[in-house]
Amino acid sequence: MRLTRRGWTVVAVVLAAVVLSWRFGPRALNAVVVPLVVALLAGVVTVGRTDRPHVVRRPVAEGFIGEQRTVEVTIEADGTAAATVRDVVGNGLSATTAPRADTTLAGEETISYDVRLEARGEHRIGPLSIAVSDMVGLVERRFEYEETTPVVVYPRVRDLGGGPAVDIRTLASVADRHVDEEFDHLREYHRGDPLRDVHWKTAAKQPDDELVVAEYATDGDAGTVTVAAECLTGNDDEMASAAATVATFLLEQGATVAVTVPDGTRPPGSGNAHHRDILQLLAVAEPGELADRTRRDADVLVRTDGDGTTVVVDDREIPFARLRGRDRADGGRRNNRHRTANDGRRDRETDGQPGVTA
Structure with missing residues (x-):
């Protein structure tokens, strides 16, 4: 408990009045000093008897960069008291309305304000x-x-609608694979067939090194696709965005998707809840390198290094900037320094997409 600036002003006035009363007599100043002293003592007693209010924080929904969320705090007080409520908005978030309220506590009251999600990660509101x-x-x-209160901000999910058709088809082809297929027959290799379907032992025996592809009996259901992502630099935001984009695209194709990053994994799954699980994992993914076996077994490898971000499918390297249709004219990779503050804001997130809405 302490005096406010106004309280110290009252103390100064009372002390000055005491000095003046010693020189000019107390009667003329009683009308000023006595009410101030009574008010000060009453304030000390009132505030000293105030019980600690009970605070309940409401959860804040997860979301994508650029979205807004409302923060709500419910305060329960036994008595009536004037109060100033202040909250702290952590890094990665910004308050769009003041996280402060001057109010009178009486019973139960809810204080609310809005924040904007500024950066990927798990951020904090409070104390x-x-x-x-x-x-x-x-x-x-x-x-x-x-x-x-924790606030999870997802990585950006980019729109692949502007990428080259051949790259999109290459990525989409992994969603058509089946993990529980039975071998059916062999056939000649056709341009565009995934290299992982090539039957190398038989192809080695063919004249003129002709490739042979294994065909499997299918049941019409998409199989499991494993997406692995690693970041060898500090640009883990780009890695997370690329992995989230690829995983979202494959889920939209009807595939069952598993995701692995150096510091975590999500088992195969599909649907809205699984999509949110993947985004939560990628929201907090950090730089790191995958194990050789994990990298080798992945159907799709997302790799971020000093040259940029690359999506590897069937040993074919596709620059992520080209895949999303934002590459430079020479087809090279674009580093993060070429991005602007507005880059990607018009990319679709996942709202309205069947089966993957976060």
């Missing part, structure tokens, strides 16, 4: 403080609440 004062504002008592 919160409540400064309770008397009605005149002379004495203040501050209550601190260390509890924070």
Whole structure:
């Protein structure tokens, strides 16, 4: 408990009045000093008897960069007291309305304000403080609440509609594979067939090195696709965005998708809940290198290094910038330094996409 600036002003006035009363007599100043002293003492008693308010934080929904969320805090007080409520907005978020409220606590009250999601990751809102004062504002008592609210911000999901058709078909082809297929027959290799379907032992025996592709009996269901992602530089945001884009695209194709990054994995699955699980994993993915076996077994490998981000399918390297149709005219990779503050804001997220809405 402490005096406010107004409270210290009252103390200064009272002290000055005491000095003046010693020189000119007390009667003329009683009308000023006595009410101020009574108000100050009343404030000390009132604030000192105030119980600690109970605070309940409401969960904040996850979302994509650029979206807004409402933060709600419910405060329960036994008595009535003037209060100033202040909250802390952590890095990666920005308050679009003030995270502060001057109010009178009486029973239950909900304080709310809005924040904008600025950067990928798991961020924090809080801690919160409540400064309770008397009605005149002379004495203040501050209550601190260390509890924070997590806010998960997903990586950007890019639109692949502007990429070259051959690259899109190459990526889409992995969604048509089946993990529980039975061998049916061999046939000649046709341009565009995935290299992983080539039957190399038989092809080695063919004249003129002709390739042979294995055909399998299918049941019409898409098989499991494993997406692995690694980042060898500090540009893990780009790696996470590329992996999220690829996984979302494959889920839209009807595939069952598993995702692995150096610090975590999500098992095969499909549907809205699984899509959110993948985005949650990629929201907090950090730089790192995959194990050789993980890299080798992946159907799709997303790799970010000093040259940019590449999507590898069947040993074919596709620059991610080209895949999303934002590559430079020479077809080279584009580094993060070429991006602007507005880059990607018009890319679709996942709202309205069948089966993958986050």
